[in-house]
Amino acid sequence: MKARALSLASLATSALPASFTSSARAVFKRLLAVGQATRPQLCQDLGLSRPTLSAAMTELSRLDYVEVVGQAQGHTGRTASIYRIGKGAGHTIAIDAGSTVIRYRVAYLDGRVLLTGTYALSSGQRHMSAEISRKVDDAVAQSLASCVPDWGPLRAIGVAVPARVTGQSRMVAPGQETWMFGAFTPPSGVPLILENNVNCAAIAEHNYGAAAGRRDFSFIQVGLKIGMGTVLGGEVVRGQNGAAGELGHLPFPWSASDVPQPETLEDYIGADALMARVRADWPDHDPPRDSIDLFRRAGEGDPAALVHVKRHGQDVGRLIAACVAVIDPGFVVLGGGVGSLPVLLPYVREEVGRLSYATEIETSTLGADATLLGIGKLAAAHAQSALIDA
Template sequence: MSTAWQQTEIDAPPLTESARAVLRTIASSGPATRPQLSAALMFSKPTMSAAVSELERYDLLAPAGINRGSVGRTSVTYGLGPKAGFVMGIDCGTTHINAIARGLDGATLGAVEMPFTDKSADERFLLIEEVVARLFSQFEARSTPLRAIAIALPNIISASLERMFGRETLIPVLERLQSAYGAPVLLENNVNCAALAEYHEGSAKHYSFAIYMQIGVKTGMGIVLEGRLFRGFKGGAGEIGHLPFPWSEREQPRWQQVETYMGSAALLERAAARWPDDEGTPPKSTSELFARVEQSPTARAIVEQHARDVGNLAAACVSVLDPQLIVLGGGVGQNPQLLAGVRDVVKELCWPVEVVNGQLSNQATVLGAVRLAIDFAMARLLGEEGKTAFLYPSALTADQISI
């Protein structure tokens, strides 16, 4: 990995409350003029002038253009300055790595996607450094600080990473990233990140309490309440693939059997086992299976049964958590053909809860990682108590921390 980039960790300046309010507003709502900010924050002109001047002095705010009023008056529009910095979000999955760099106002600066096949956890983790270097090469970042790197992984994330395959490879990677770029490194579960993204910019953005169910190669759930992820005591909240299954007088529940049964590989195996000769060869992928629903009675029956299975799982989650909304995502869950069946089962087994498809598709996880990094960076910059996360490598020698 190239270490041409060098940065010491940036301390947050001691901002006044009014300056923090202005910075928070522009980061969340975009560029604005002083009159617009005064109206939104109910600040007097002297207070607003002092806050803007304070932020300009630290290069956290800068003129972004001129706003021309209807009667010919002009006013300066302010946006984030160069020292506000940027963050990186990385989705390190089992088939790809996606990475996005964004400013704290959400403006995208660069993106990298690296697909791969048949790579072990160790091999995937080593690619993270290459992806970060590629992302840096896409834009001029030397004059602005990197505030945080958030990495989403298909694993339970805990302070010690004791349940992490490839832990011995990942920890040195995190240490090298922190040393080379001088930025805090956060880890989060991939489904939790997808849930966070759908909450902020997807199907759940108008709800205060939503759960995101990933149904695809694997099965998982992310829980978001008032913008905060619920992770549980050891980071395992939402691991619905571990639920005891099946429940039967004749069968014993097996380890991760929900995830095995609900996974796309097992779905295709069941499809192949019942596929009739007169309908041609069985589907080779779940996308092919769903594409055949309109023409194939067998495909339709298999998808309808899978919708009932997903509905059973969703009803169990509703009975425990009582959310406002269920968002279905993942390679299988995002298919609209499942939606009606899932809704019917949830209504039948518990009580009516709105169920929708996710809006962000395969970008949900990386966008959630970016959101996690922005939340972390803004909390530090504003000197506020932020949302709980795992910060590495320091989390390996400390309990779960608040950011």
């Protein structure tokens, strides 16, 4: 299949002809936020009169954007209908194109999950590849094949990619103008949302996780790859070239006898390099199978495992201290396949405290779901804007 660059401009659909009053838009967005509510609750939450709310419901019901899902008993004995987003609002497909597994989720715009699935990769892959492209295509094909009328229209596809994404929503890799999905052709007329995977994890932590309610923080991913997503003033920082947070490009090593090369820091601090050092230095013939096994043993008090986990925690702490010196976010969420393991946290905190300014550091509360939740949030927000704000 001929490779081609992906951009929102080439896939955007025209705005829907429907236009809505401000009260109808407010009701729709409120139901997206809370999941379901009665008319009295919506009147109270939005400050709308009963006639105004009734008119808004009529507007939204005309396109099946809201639906009744039950009845609630009030204090006076009266019943009130419970509303939620209707099937006419449609659904989205969210895909986490990860380094070891492709995960996908189909959901209504309010987050109700319709379908989930995974595709394992043949090996850990630090960059966009033909195999990742094929598995993304498989995920979309499976989602489309499983679609039933009650899901409503497909409004957007979001893909979190292991690459930087420019303002034109194109994937870019070091030394190459544009990365392409060689084996992925999205459905015609469906908007495609691309975002860097670590930025997606930061978005999820900001909306649902450890950083909820904070306007300034950084999410640091440590696993097979390393990366950072930063939110300042409530907005994701992407940078002029989409390269904000590309920690693998910090100069490393940096000394009078060494010449830094691209991605050598990731070569040193990534999970593969960690385990290579562990195996080379392990005192007997039973080294840990992988990083999960290493950290499990450390949690059980194994002295050899603790030595390596402490050293890795110090390395991660030095990385975070470098980031704090530039951004000073005040709060850091540590995630990724290795970073999200609680055994690492005390050593990271100790090293950051030794080297840098006061910074709160917590482990991700979302774990492996963070990236998928983040790209799902972006896809739903795009769909909402097209449906209601056009």
